[in-house]
Amino acid sequence: MLNMFEVIETNNMIEHEKLDVRTITMGISLLDCCDANLDELNRKIYEKITSYAKDLVKTGEEIARDFGVPIVNKRISVTPIALVGGCACKTPEDFVTIAKTLDRVAKEVGVNFIGGYSALVSKGMTTAEENLIRSIPQALAQTERVCSSVNVGSTKTGLNMDAVNLMGQIVRETAEATKENDSLGCAKLVVFCNAPDDNPFMAGAFHGVTEADAIINVGVSGPGVVKVALEKARGANFEVLCETIKKTAFKITRVGQLVAQEASKRLGVPFGIIDLSLAPTPAVGDSVAEILEEIGLERVGAPGTTAALAMLNDQVKKGGVMASSYVGGLSGAFIPVSEDQGMIDAVSLGALTIEKLEAMTCVCSVGLDMIAIPGDTPATTISGIIADEAAIGMINQKTTAVRVIPVIGKSVGDTVEFGGLLGYAPVMPVNRYSCEKFVTRGGRIPAPIHSFKN
């Protein structure tokens, strides 16, 4: 029988250490909505999503009440729209109508984000995919809840440098199109290498073509819980440290597993995966940076940061894997800047630079995330940042991503306020030397030698 200490421990995690389930994301395939008529396509998309997701938010709230654990976000991911709209959309403007439909359906069912305004172009681009990519700035400017992602490379295919070059321009155009709101559109746009099909986290969630008709994926959270557990292991050696992280990750993930199973049962939609990521928020005590500092760094960004993050990420996975029947998505420690108070502080103090963040992405789950850069950063430089990050993913057989925000009209020294879970960020300096001749060569970077495993 349960004892009082166990019950108090769990409730303390929820009430004082910010344990929550970050998101229940319902993945919905839109492949059967394909139609040559654009109006008909939009109608089918609206109906299919509404029919699956009409009870998603209500069910999420009921589960949160039954178990007494907050479920912060209820979201939807859909099949990459470049595939769904290819038949009907002949221009970028045609694609924007689908973005508006997605936005409307998101508001109708009450989810705060819908992901999947995406194109997977790791090797080449079809006309439809290029049209979708070119529509992204307007799609994000004219909608509120739509999230977009583009996969520009993979370990198996190499890097599509034409897409990398184009995405530098698209990120800039998106910043321009949303400059009235501090270029907020770029916070809803991710450029991936090795993008997973089952990621529940925004802005990069989409419902891959390898997935079933509908699926429930859950993203857990709990940096605060790990931080508090580590406070009790101050001064202990690495063995004790690692064991503490593993045990805590296990407990956090079990809550996610429970919520995922319940959501799956109540909605009648199969359970997909748990994403083990430690996802921070701008709230104090809910920060991955604070964990790294608790481990022994004066500030995140100090020498030793990459090693500490590598260890943290690995232990979180080891603890989490046993707690869940299926693990997937991004699964690791997120290191966004604007969404993590400890990261924001480290940047403000000059302890953390983009270059150090890039090194950290070699060992963490995602990439350069929610980083505000000067508004006059050239498109080719953004492409260079994307190429560097994608190369790390390609060579290390991991997912990497870039979500940078060139804030139009702002420069180093300014601060940008995105609001809510997206937080705020100091504008970070970017290396001013050009890579234009490199990123505009055209063509592909071939797949690395270790990808040929057959």
Add this chain to the structure above:
Amino acid sequence: MDKIIITVVGKDTVGIIAKVCTYLAEKKVNILDISQTIVQEYFNMMMIADMEHADASFAQISEELEKLGEEIGVRIKCQREEIFTKMHRI
């Protein structure tokens, strides 16, 4: 069995357990186990109960217990058991 965990935290006062138990009896919720402790004048109680034969829904019981807690000046939380067993039992 349909087990729920009820936790009560707050300043110690006369009749906390009595009031919670009376309410549960009215709703035909069977109490399986109670443990209680006082830490620095703060009353901590955990109750494991079975609502299989309850004549009210979980949502109603949870809401009414919360209200009862406000009346007594303590915080009463009602949760399904699985969140604890999942976390603490392999």
